[in-house]
Each structure stands twice: as C-alpha cells, then as structure tokens.
Amino acid sequence: MNCRHCEAPLEHPFLDLGFAPPSNRYLTLSDLAAPETYFPLRLHVCTRCWLVQIEDYSRPGELFDDAYPYFSSTSQSWLHHAARYAEMIRGKLGLDSNSFVIEVGANDGYLLRNFLEAGVPCLGIEPAAATAVAAEAKGIPIVRDFFGKAVATCLAARNQRADLVIGNNVYAHVPDINDFTAAIKSVLKPGGTITLEFPHLMRLLQYTQFDTVYHEHFSYLSLQTVEGIFGKAGLRVWDVEELPTHGGSLRVYGCHADDARAEGAAVGKLRAEEERHGLRELRTYRDFQSRADRVKDELLVFLLEQKRSGKKVAAYGAAAKGNTLLNYAGVKRDLLPYVCDAAASKQGKFLPGSHIPVLPPAALRERRPDIVLILPWNITEEVVMQHGYVRDWGGRFAVAIPKMRVGSVEQDLVS
Ligand SMILES: [Zn+2]
Numbered sequence: 001m002n003c004r005h006c007e008a009p010l011e012h013p014f015l016d017l018g019f020a021p022p023s024n025r026y027l028t029l030s031d032l033a034a035p036e037t038y039f040p041l042r043l044h045v046c047t048r049c050w051l052v053q054i055e056d057y058s059r060p061g062e063l064f065d066d067a068y069p070y071f072s073s074t075s076q077s078w079l080h081h082a083a084r085y086a087e088m089i090r091g092k093l094g095l096d097s098n099s100f101v102i103e104v105g106a107n108d109g110y111l112l113r114n115f116l117e118a119g120v121p122c123l124g125i126e127p128a129a130a131t132a133v134a135a136e137a138k139g140i141p142i143v144r145d146f147f148g149k150a151v152a153t154c155l156a157a158r159n160q161r162a163d164l165v166i167g168n169n170v171y172a173h174v175p176d177i178n179d180f181t182a183a184i185k186s187v188l189k190p191g192g193t194i195t196l197e198f199p200h201l202m203r204l205l206q207y208t209q210f211d212t213v214y215h216e217h218f219s220y221l222s223l224q225t226v227e228g229i230f231g232k233a234g235l236r237v238w239d240v241e242e243l244p245t246h247g248g249s250l251r252v253y254g255c256h257a258d259d260a261r262a263e264g265a266a267v268g269k270l271r272a273e274e275e276r277h278g279l280r281e282l283r284t285y286r287d288f289q290s291r292a293d294r295v296k297d298e299l300l301v302f303l304l305e306q307k308r309s310g311k312k313v314a315a316y317g318a319a320a321k322g323n324t325l326l327n328y329a330g331v332k333r334d335l336l337p338y339v340c341d342a343a344a345s346k347q348g349k350f351l352p353g354s355h356i357p358v359l360p361p362a363a364l365r366e367r368r369p370d371i372v373l374i375l376p377w378n379i380t381e382e383v384v385m386q387h388g389y390v391r392d393w394g395g396r397f398a399v400a401i402p403k404m405r406v407g408s409v410e411q412d413l414v415s
Pocket residue numbers: 003004005006007008046047048049050051
C-alpha cells in the first residue's frame with residue numbers, strides 16, 4: 001500500500017484494532033441471521049509526508065450507501081456549532097445575496113439552512129440519498145454525488161464558483177484526498193475562502209482517542225499535513241483555529257496559493273506546537289498501540305466488575321466511535337445489554353459486530369440502569385444535561401476515553 005497523498009510506500013503500521021465491520025452498517029433483525037463482513041482496521045503513518053491513514057479496504061459507495069443513517073440535525077450541540085459558525089463566517093467574509101457558498105458533505109442541510117435564512121445563495125453536495133432528501137426539503141439545492149474533480153468540472157462549467165467552500169467533518173472521510181482538494185481549488189473563485197473542519201491528530205494521540213478510528217475515516221490530519229496537501233493542489237492555509245468539537249478539531253482557512261492575504265499568527269504557532277508534540281517523528285506513534293490497549297482493558301475490567309456485582313449497565317449513543325471501541329474490546333450483549341440513541345433511524349436496529357440492540361432514550365427511565373456508559377464522549381455534556389434524571393434512582397454516568405471515569409464525568413470533559 002502507498003500513501004494516499006505522496007504515494008511513498010507505507011512501512012509503518014502503528015495501530016491494529018483487529019477486524020471490524022463498517023462502523024455505520026447498523027443491522028436489522030433479519031440481518032442478524034446472515035453473515036457479517038469484517039475488514040481489517042489498521043492505521044499507518046507515512047514517514048515522507050506524515051499523513052496518518054487507514055489501511056485500504058473498500059470503495060466509498062460501499063460505505064455511504066442509502067442505509068447510511070447519520071443525520072447531523074440529531075445533535076443539538078452540533079446544530080448550535082453550525083449556527084455560530086455560519087454567523088461568524090458571514091460577518092468575517094461579508095457574505096450577502098451576491099455571494100455563493102458551496103458545502104461539501106451537506107448532510108441534511110443542518111448548516112446551509114443558516115445561509116439560506118440569511119439570504120446567501122448556496123449549494124450542497126451530498127451523496128447519501130436519505131440525507132440529501134432531508135436537505136432538499138429545507139429548500140437547499142443539492143447535487144447528489146461524491147465531490148471530486150468530475151463534479152467540480154461540471155460546476156465550474158456552469159460558472160458555479162464559490163466565495164466560500166465549506167467542508168465540515170468531510171475532509172478526513174474522503175478516500176482520494178488529492179482529487180478532492182484539486183476539486184475544491186477548481187470551484188473556488190479568485191479571492192475565495194475555504195474552511196475545513198476535521199479532528200486534530202495531535203489530540204487523538206494526546207488523549208488516546210483510538211475509537212475515532214473507523215473505515216470511513218480515511219485520513220487523520222494535522223495542520224502540517226493539510227498544508228502539504230493544499231500546497232500540491234495550488235492552495236495554502238492562511239489561518240487556523242482550534243475547536244473543542246470531536247475531542248479537539250481544527251478549522252483551517254484556505255485560499256488560492258497566489259492570494260494576497262497575510263498568514264495569521266495562529267498558523268506558525270500551531271505548526272510549532274505540532275513539532276513539539278512530535279507529529280513528524282516516528283517514535284511518537286510507537287507506543288500508541290499499548291496506550292489504546294490499556295484503555296480497552298480498563299473498560300473490560302469495569303464492565304466485568306459491574307456484571308459480577310449485579311449492576312445494570314446501559315450505553316448511550318450508537319455512534320461510530322462506540323462501535324470501534326466495543327468491537328475492539330469484544331463487548332457483546334452479556335456485558336452491555338442495550339444502547340439508547342435519539343436518532344429514529346438507528347432505533348430498532350443492532351450495532352454492527354457487537355449486535356447490541358439500539359433502543360429509544362425512553363428505555364433509560366423504564367429500565368433504570370445503575371451505569372450509563374456514554375460512548376460519544378465528545379457530547380458528554382449534552383447527554384448528561386438531557387438525561388440527568390438518571391441520578392434520581394442513583395444511576396451514574398461513565399466514559400471510557402481518554403480513561404475510564406465514573407460519576408462526575410462532566411467535570412473533566414474533553415469537549
Ligand atoms: Zn505520504
């Protein structure tokens with residue numbers, strides 16, 4: 001296998017999470033009678049360009065098919081994040097009815113609706129049919145396709161070039177990151193701005209967030225790797241912000257390489273911090289497997305102890321990261337009988353691999369668990385706020401990442 005960006009041979013696998021089914025392939029009752037396909041789940045680091053990447057295994061069509069159930073609008077904190085971003089960027093760039101915004105990976109229109117309401121013309125690119133339909137129902141024009149050079153060429157030919165190209169939590173999920181970046185370049189007006197948000201590799205390593213590794217998450221990005229990828233496509237990063245979302249994300253601001261804008265002070269500062277964290281040194285990656293194993297073992301010991309002492313455990317949040325964690329740890333229904341999730345599209349289904357059933361949140365009140373293990377730890381605050389009644393019967397919340405914690409989990413939130 002060669003690096004997805006620079007094509008150097010990949011010689012340094014550093015995290016092996018065994019085999020797992022695609023983390024968003026939720027199963028129906030009838031699926032449980034059929035075999036399930038598992039794929040290797042391994043991370044490599046390229047020592048030429050330092051892009052951390054998942055081992056090749058599949059085509060995107062197999063991962064983001066019509067069954068893909070993630071609707072961004074399900075999470076309240078994510079909706080607020082999107083609304084705040086839209087307001088900030090409209091002001092910063094002075095966007096109005098003469099501007100044009102393109103969002104790649106528009107999902108159900110949770111973000112673009114803010115531009116629509118403010119009278120800024122926009123277009124979403126979204127391959128998954130169910131979410132595209134939801135976006136169109138909000139009045140947002142959608143191109144139903146994967147974004148890449150082919151789509152970009154069509155848009156550019158119709159003169160649909162943007163003042164702002166947005167990619168929120170999509171950049172890390174594209175298999176061909178060079179093609180995707182070149183496509184952004186070709187739909188960007190001269191003087192236009194790109195903003196991309198993605199989880200920051202530095203935080204993944206720092207906080208042992210190995211559960212954010214899954215097949216659909218192809219690249220694990222840092223400022224410096226993105227600068228390299230942008231450079232090859234004739235773009236550059238002119239500013240960067242650190243965000244608390246997803247346990248620590250970056251928002252990079254990009255423009256054409258020949259744009260006159262000055263580079264923000266934050267860029268040089270973060271570059272130096274990444275150097276200090278050793279993101280471009282092989283030894284930084286060498287102990288990650290043992291750190292991940294320690295976290296996994298702690299979770300297993302915790303669940304076994306609960307079972308031995310007759311405590312009732314439930315999980316909250318049927319998120320992709322939960323599936324990575326549970327499948328790597330080999331947790332099944334005997335240790336974790338059910339998971340609650342607010343997304344109607346997941347309720348009544350079963351988690352891939354572990355086959356743990358997904359129930360509506362009302363099951364918490366009915367079954368009164370002693371422990372609620374929050375799988376998407378990045379929304380711990382939101383879960384604790386919405387389901388604080390668990391404490392009425394003495395129930396406690398727990399999170400497993402970056403280490404096993406029970407009780408006052410919201411006091412040391414990652415996000
Ligand atoms: Zn490389």
